[in-house]
Amino acid sequence: MSVILAAGDPLYVLGVDVTVVVIAAIKVLVAFAALMGSVTLMIWFERKVISDMQSRIGPNRWGPFGLLQTLADGIKLFFKEDLIPAQADRFTFKLAPYLALIPALITFTIVPVGNSVTIAGHTFLLQVADTPIGILLLLAMSGLSVYGVILAGWSSGSKYPLISSVRASAQMISYEAALGMTVVTVVLATGSLSTHDIVASQAGGFWNWNLIRLGVVPFVIFLIAITAELNRPPFDVVEAESELVGGFHTEYSSLRFALFFLAEFMNTITMSAVMVTLFFGGPSGPVPNIPHLEWLFPILWFLGKTVAFCFAYVWFRAALPRFRYDQLMDLGWKRLIPLSLAWMLLVAGFLVSPAWGFSLAAISLLGSVALTRAFEIGTTREVGPDAVLPTVGERPLPPYVLRRLTDGEDN
């Protein structure tokens, strides 16, 4: 049992005693608190950045620069009336927000925030848990996180939320595959599933980052796929205000609504952190030689990179128009999945030998040509005129009968 938490963490090597348990508990608490705190900051950050981009002032009443605005909003939501629609499935309706929140919290456990530190004779990683299945936990949790949305939409007993649910489930399944395959490319390069190992393998300068090592393509795919998984703009068809009036959370109010909100922003932060871990070397970066403070710089590097991604998400939201639902599906199935598959083959091939790499590249190229043609044909067939045949009962008439009917003569 312990192995799942302890694979790479030197904390557990010497056995478990009270101190170890205390340290582990403190790690969990610190991570939780930091995450919660950063969510409030993130919300403020998003509103502020968007207002800046739109030449507005944004929140500015509460606290310096409006920093406490989020807190105020939270208090407001807390005291609002808790409505449950009459048509709702009460149990599921109440359950859904928690299902949304929990995966977001758990995912963060695998993110290495900094290097190892030593306190009270115990060396440990600045990471809640370094599990041997590390990155698989990310996939698992991103798989689970969709339940919040699906069940919330369904249980509301209302049309728009239901459509949102259907969209969410389809979207999740569509992008999960591409996401998984890019993660596999990272794992191939590292040879380990552990996020600690992934970060360690990228140490020693930005040219070692997976971003560079694997070519930029996996990162781009990952970014797109994760954005879709997060239902962030421009892939927010699930909660599109203009189409679905907010989608799955239309019927939610009060604290439950706040939980969804919390989950979404927490996910944004976590995924930014995961992206940093997978492609940008995590906490790695130049460390100035300042005694007793070596541990601090990796954390700062990590935070810096993460904030950059958070900013990117906000920027997307401000700058990009929303995808149409069918475009979203097309992008997922027809572009990202084939591309990520081809890239995965390529990476695997070059890891074995250049010969393999080039031959797999050639195969991928051929495959992409074939795929393009198949899509083309599929499209032309789709739009082809639907000739209406006369039917007998439910079954169309056989063509030879038809020919006789239309030719008007029997040869």
Place this chain on the structure above:
Amino acid sequence: MTITMPSVNYLAIAPILVLLGGSLALMMIAALTKSRVSLGVATVTSAAVCAVATIVSVFQWSDVSSHGESTTLAHAVAYDGFGIVATAIIAVTTLLATLSARDWIARARTVGVEFHILLLAAAAGAMMMAQANDLIVVFLGLEILSIGLYVLVAYDRHRSTSSEAALKYLLLGGFASALFIYGAALTYGGTGTTTLTGIAYFMAHNFILQPGVLVAGVGLMLVGFAFKVAAVPFHTWSPDVYEGAPSPVTGFMASVVKVGAFAGVLRILIGALGTQATAWRPLVAALVILSTFLGAGLALVQSNIKRLLAYSSINHAGFMLLGLWSATPRGVAGTLYYVMTYAPVVVATFTIVSLRGGVNEDLHELGGYRGLARRQPLLGAALAVLLLSQAGAPFTTGFYAKFAVLTAAVDAGGAWIGVAVMVAASIAGYFYIRLVLSLYDTHDSAEVVTVPRTSAFVIAVGVLSALVFGVWPGPLESLAQHAVLLLP
């Protein structure tokens, strides 16, 4: 860290590769050509693929004859006469089913090259079962076969019974798969390996004082198989599914599933767990008795020919199980011979049923067959021969099939079970002969059935196989006899 990849004997898995390759090729053609793939192209391609697989199995046979049996791919695939013969049967039967389906597809206007893709892949699954030397491979083969069939059963989208039958089949098939794999898991726990030869080796070198785990595992696997081959009391799905599925698919189901499933079960129970025969034989005996009697008895009261043939197929499953019951090489040969001769006959029978049943599969009442032979002597005679062969009439292969499994059972000390199944056979003989008689009824109600050339070919093959090898049984007999099961 080095990984030693297992060596691959490509000839050993060539038929499987050929079928899957053909399936894939059809898929590619469908995806990459502008016009839709015509039925002709699809039929010719898949028929050619099956023919190639059959020819390949001839080469395999001579290879195994000269070099002996072996396993390949890390003991996952057995390369032995038994597997080759079963594979060849599957290839030939699939060829016939393809041709039989051609006319149905043309008439029913459910165009789509997917039919052939699925048919070939399902047949490849059956071949995997036939050649498997690992419980997991058996399971995967079973699933490939079953999943292909679920879709094929639902293929007629103009008829709601088709998809309903598929749903029923799928639910019970899933249940059966779960039972089987649970049994496989317990067997794994009991022996520490999933390889069949490994299990046999383990059994040979260990004396198991408490075989509880194994007994439970074997029992569950057997029940799973009983579901798949529709042995009583696990047969309840089969009449409905036989009725609902498109007739050529029913023919394929009645033949290839039996070949694959019996090949798999013989490998597992006799090849690997033959030493535990005392544990599983009572269960098989119960299945044999129940299947033969209830299959024959319930067939008597059917008024729909597809349901009747479903019960008849249950009855035949009972006979095939008799070879398993005997748990001897002779039993293996007997069951192999049984499926070998039953397969073409049943495909041909369902071809006629398909022609007679009409596009909407709504003309399956037995009354509709009255006087068929009067109006269309050749077609009627063909159906009569096919039915008589299934009844086990002398000088048809059906008789030797029953004889072969009966001999095996008596040889294994089962004269009592032999007597029992022969009584059941006489009940079965009655409903067959009654149907045959109604074909020759002077009461002329049968409409004229047009027989397209491909269907005629399939029917002719079925009839000739029953008659020619009925008079001259030597070749098939020695084939079955020499198809030795791989033993460690």
Place this chain on the structure above:
Amino acid sequence: MRSPLLIIVLLLLPVIGIATLSVRPWDARMTTRIAASLTVVQLAVSLVAAVGYHSRGGGAFGLTYRRVLASSWGLSFDIGIDGISIFLVILTALVTALALLGASHGERTFVRWILLLNVATLGAFVTRDLLLFFLFFELTLIPSYFLIANYGGPARSAAALKFFVYTLFGSGFFLVGMVYLGVRHQHIFGGDVTFAYDELAKVALSPAAATWVLVGFLIAFGVKSPLFPLHSWSPAAYAEAPTAGSMMLSALLAKLGTYGLLRFGVALLPDGVDRVRPYVMTLAVIGILYGSGVAAVSKNLKRLVAYSSLAQVGFIILGMFSGSLVATNGAVLLMFNHGIITAALFLLIGGLERRRGTSDIAGLAGLQGPAPVLAALFTVVMLGSIGLPGLSGFVSEFLVLLGAFNAHPWWAAVATTGVIFAALYLLWAYQRVFHGVAEGDNATVADATIRERSVLAPLVAAIVVLGLYPALLLRTIEPSVVTSVTHSAVSHGGGQ
């Protein structure tokens, strides 16, 4: 001529007939002509074969030929004739020919079924391989089923069904018993499994096993013969079948049962015979009495003959199971005689039925007046059946009773009453049908046609000749019976 080719020709002739008739639809006359001429040739060939066999002497099989068809199943094309089977072969050819000549309406399929039945019966009589025998034995079922079901009287379906189910049910037991024998042979002697008669004769089963196998054989052959409790299909089938079918059924198929019982039961399983003897003999005697009794009260001539056949078969089985050589000889002779007599009877009744549209005794009276020749023919045949000294029936029944009496006097004594019964019911029936005053349609009944006379002539001749000179057959039959009985005695002794 001692070549096995003769037998193969025998088997091929009807096959050629079927093939020829399938080529194109000949008219009824031509169809009958083709088929009948082939069977007449067959009869001639069988006579040649008989002469060839007899000239060789001894009781063993002659004209043998063996070719393995499927070694692992022990299936071989193994043919030959001996003193027991040769006369049944002749009988088969003769009855088929007469059935085609005297009782066929020339319908193509009908004739083909008759020919198929002929080849199946013939095949069963000439094979020495039990499996092949079984194949032919079973094959007879299909044509006879169709003959009854498609061409029979008003209740034909039920009759055909009963016939089919009984026989099929019975034959399963034979198959299992036979397979058991073959497998035992393999267990003892090794090698491939075999069903060759000579080989199986070497197998010494334990008495219990032998009894079980014999019981299986008794069920199968008892149904076909028919033996008393298994007979209930036969009156209906005989009565409903068309005349030709009745002839074939009673004259040939019933012999198939008794022949099988003698050859494969009595000869192969002496230990079993010892155990079941009292029961089987009792059943046979019951059959004789029951058959005679029911025949006496039958209201229909065909049923009457059917029940009388039951009684006759009772005699045959009594003879075979009495354990006496004399009685066994008598039984074999009776097989032949009964075949001829019963065929003649059915032919005559068929003629009456054709004329009057019924075979109910109540509807017939005083036919002697308008049809004297018919009556005369009937008289001779009937007397033969009764067992009048000087006619064939007498000799065989006498031998059976004599042999049986020496061995088991009580059974024989009771069985003898059957002879008296036979005289009673046949004479009574004759009286009702032919004596008295002919009224209505009965008064205008046509006498025997030339064709009928010529068809019946050989049968009547045979009845008379064999009555006067039974040694013609007996001297061929006896050595073979001795061989098979000693043969079994040897194996019996050898097995201990």
Place this chain on the structure above:
Amino acid sequence: MTIPASWFLTLAALLFGIGAFGLLTRRSALIMFMCVELMLNAVNLTFVTFSNSLHDVAGQASVFFVMVVAAAEVTVGLAIVVAVFRRRQSNTVDDLSELKG
């Protein structure tokens, strides 16, 4: 391992039984599918338990294949449900009135 294998095996048997029971008694096709999934999960648990107590990785590899099969079965199964449902607005097996079995 501190938890005996027998506990897990019993748990798996129980799960299998519950799944089988559901499959036999429920009529909704979707729930019947879910019951098949329960049964397959019981199988997985059994495989893993044996794998663990035999110190043999084959059992875990087998689970991998069972999962693939489960996924494939569900794909096709749900497609059939959709096909059936498109024709008739119900998903209970008893309502499949055209086939009486």
Place this chain on the structure above:
Amino acid sequence: MTATVPDLLVFLAAAAMVVVGAIGVITFRNPVHSAISLILTLLGVAVAFIEQEAHFLAAVQVIVYAGAIVVLFLFVIMFLGVDEREDVTVEPLIGQRPLAYASVFVTVGGIVAMLSRGGWVTGASTVTGPTAVYNGSTVDNVTAVGQSVFTTYLFAFEATAALLIIAVVGAVVLARRERSVEGGESA
């Protein structure tokens, strides 16, 4: 290895999740509730996997089952709108339920009895390859499973490709929307 108590607690938690979830699946009237219940069971099984050192499978279990299969279920339920309640009080067939009770009870009881009589596990250890040792060197669970899949089960692995293809083709065939004309070249 760690102390017994946490292991026990984890086992109890897993067992509770599994059993409660499974019972939920078969008793809830609403398919969506059953699906939620199913997730609980699946997670319970995943926990049991972790407890037995099968980390990789635990993750895959969550990803494949919870992440994909149940989502698919929910998708279909919502897509078709079949979330109405099924009346579970009506017996499907007379006597089917008692029969199901009996047969399942007998089967499960039989299996457990068999297992206990058979000493639970009787197989030989490490026939195929140990869980954590491969080619003499200690590797982690993921590696061991991966190596097993690509060596011992290579053929099975390739067969899954066929399986998935056939499933995809089948699903497409079945779910494809009927159009009034489907190619006319068949004649």
